[in-house]
Amino acid sequence: MLELRHITKVFRTREMETYAIDDVSLAVRKGEFVSIMGPSGCGKSTLLNIAGLLDEPTGGEIILDGQNVEELDDKGKASIRNSKIGFIFQSFHLISSLSIIDNVILPLTFRNGVSHSRSVQKAEALLEKVGLSHRMHHFPAQLSGGQCQRAAIARALVTDPEIILADEPTGNLDSRNSEEIMHLLETMNASGKTILMVTHSDEIARHTGRILMMTDGHISVSSKNASL
Ligand SMILES: Nc1ncnc2c1ncn2[C@@H]1O[C@H](COP(=O)(O)OP(=O)(O)OP(=O)(O)O)[C@@H](O)[C@H]1O
Numbered sequence: 001m002l003e004l005r006h007i008t009k010v011f012r013t014r015e016m017e018t019y020a021i022d023d024v025s026l027a028v029r030k031g032e033f034v035s036i037m038g039p040s041g042c043g044k045s046t047l048l049n050i051a052g053l054l055d056e057p058t059g060g061e062i063i064l065d066g067q068n069v070e071e072l073d074d075k076g077k078a079s080i081r082n083s084k085i086g087f088i089f090q091s092f093h094l095i096s097s098l099s100i101i102d103n104v105i106l107p108l109t110f111r112n113g114v115s116h117s118r119s120v121q122k123a124e125a126l127l128e129k130v131g132l133s134h135r136m137h138h139f140p141a142q143l144s145g146g147q148c149q150r151a152a153i154a155r156a157l158v159t160d161p162e163i164i165l166a167d168e169p170t171g172n173l174d175s176r177n178s179e180e181i182m183h184l185l186e187t188m189n190a191s192g193k194t195i196l197m198v199t200h201s202d203e204i205a206r207h208t209g210r211i212l213m214m215t216d217g218h219i220s221v222s223s224k225n226a227s228l
């Protein structure tokens, strides 16, 4: 589903070069739920952003759903990003001036051929699934953190993406809300979605089928999750 081959990422400023990613190769198969763990600054977010085509690698190749992404121009990449990838962020990234349902609909407005009424229907069904039907006309500031993240999950799913990339999706949540979010992600995975997730927490990683450990820009250990 997603393959990274010899990815490197160097951030250059006038004073220094940072090798944020140093020759990382990995493959995530369709239907897998994989987590990436590792200390702060080891390159987890950078790697996820590269995998999600939000950031360009300095070197290496990305193969997404059989397509070598490096062969595409910016427009082609944007189109793949919008159709095949769903993002979930630690700080939700909801748009504060839009209602919850309008936030969920937003990714569909970049698509041709999806009518407004179809979009509304789809968003309503997803908000129902994440338990937010009663809050869909509220604004993000009127929701709790856990509710905002559930809205963000509905938004990530609205385009029916092939793969979900989640960067510390429970990082801003208490343990009860974290468990709820993980339960939702597990349900999504059980229904066939491929998920690659960054987390700091052993407890959260325990919900996933495979754990990759990162240190200093490379993957040091890749292990099947023994507790599953
Ligand atoms: N835009 C940037 N410019 C320069 N350096 C950057 C940039 N983004 C990240 N870095 C550096 O790249 C390295 C990896 O950063 P990254 O955000 O990927 O770490 P992380 O593992 O996600 O950390 P955390 O767990 O704290 O979120 C760090 O040393 C960071 O300072």
Ligand SMILES: [Mg+2]
Pocket (backbone or CB within 6 Å): 044, 045, 046, 167
């Ligand atoms: Mg990070």
